[in-house]
Amino acid sequence: MKTLSRLYIALILIFLYAPLAVMVIFSFNASNSTSLFAGFSLRWYAELFESEATLSALKNTFILAVLSSVIATVLGTVAAVGILGYKRKWTKSAVMSATNIPMMNPDIVTGVSMMLLFVFIGKFLSLKTSLGFTTVLIAHITFNLPYVILSVMPKLRQMDFHLPEAAADLGCTPFKAFFKVVLPNISSGIVTGFIMAFTLSLDDFVISYFTTGPDFQTLPILIYTMTKKRVTPDMYALSSLIFLSVLVLLILFNVSQSKSNKRSHKN
């Protein structure tokens, strides 16, 4: 039974990793094919760093992810604190239902609905095109917000609400009490929300695809345009590099976490 279950786990992992292995292997292909391996070469990695379009898309993707996740984290954290203070039950459930909409709706509907709004506004102001960096940024902030709110909310609920009161009794202004007492208590939720928002934004294709204009290209959109024609191995090279950096980051994160766990066990 034990060997059988191990075999099963191994099979599923092979299924999950086969396309990634293909991607890494073909990124070293000497020819420009993504189906026939003609020998080892690093030329696609070299070409990658010479392609203007790829580098600018990479830069755009990062700017977008940083900006949208930071704004969503600030806006979402403040919102979560406010929502928890609602006195009436129905206002709370109304706001929370609206918050859940972008998570429940398929990406294509979220993308299309925002595109229609931007196009409508653009028509109203008789602009040539209203779609571009600003509209993608708004879209990313919007789909990031629920993830921030839903990761901060549980931490807020776990917190002892008398702590900020005590701080106020001891002479803190509400503003100071928030930064000195509430924020440290919910910081882990904020960090989780931020990381989720950042990675979602980094990876998003569908919503960006509908809300961006011709002047602003992110990496997923560039990849999409390239897969419409024929993909050359430089995209595989780029993806392998991204995969490697994610892997390194995750390992570092896990090592540091297990170290701090050990330390807290010792104390």
Place this chain on the structure above:
Amino acid sequence: MKKASIGNPFISSPYVVWSAIFIIVPLLMVAYYSFTDANGNFTFSNIAALANYKEIFLTSIGYAAVATLISLLIAYPLAYFMTKTKLSTQGTLMMLVMLPMWMNFLIRTYSWITILANTGLINTFLGKLGIGPLQLINTPAAVILGMIYNYLPYMILPIYSVMSKLDNSLLEAAGDLGSNALSKLSRVILPLSMPGVISGITMVFVPSVSTFYISQKLGGGKNMLIGDVIEMQFQSSYNYNLGAALSLVLMVLILICVAVMNRFADDDGGVII
């Protein structure tokens, strides 16, 4: 005791305004475009035109349902076996399951072409054995495989997280009361893991039924799904009104599905991520 409050509810107003403008109004926009023509006049013609897409709607639902079912059948035993390994192994396995999701979705899907194509890895291998070439790419099966491949982690994660929290003493009690392995599974593990199963089903079905990239790449244009039709209206034929009507129906359809699924999860109804 009066519940203490930590902040003025008023500070949530920037968010409330934001979500009204960028969540609620866009949905109203979808409805507005669905019932108007290109000049902004009221019409039912977009809704009437939906009848032409009945087949495609049914195909999309069918593909997504098959993909969801197979994902469930793969993920459930996997999650169960994972909980039986050592705790440190569980962490590593969980990371291994999630890691591919960090890879760009388009590239992950695209590399299946290299594997499945007529001159691809599988057919080259089969050719050496004297079989084939088999038509693997551009088939309904390839599209369904793409869905399963991309969304399987979304099924594994919630089921595993519910199962790993399962109280072991319940199983021991069932054993003491004379349950064998099979009835333990059907009468203890299965009912208790239902919330994970439900949220797994929603998390696989919703992106599968609305995809357009997977069907474009692995279906070769022959296996159009509803996502493809919507994408075409907005990005190539520029018929926003018809596209809006199609999106409206897709949205309503999914809301009904999610509502039905949540009925089954009479728990706290929260989505496990």
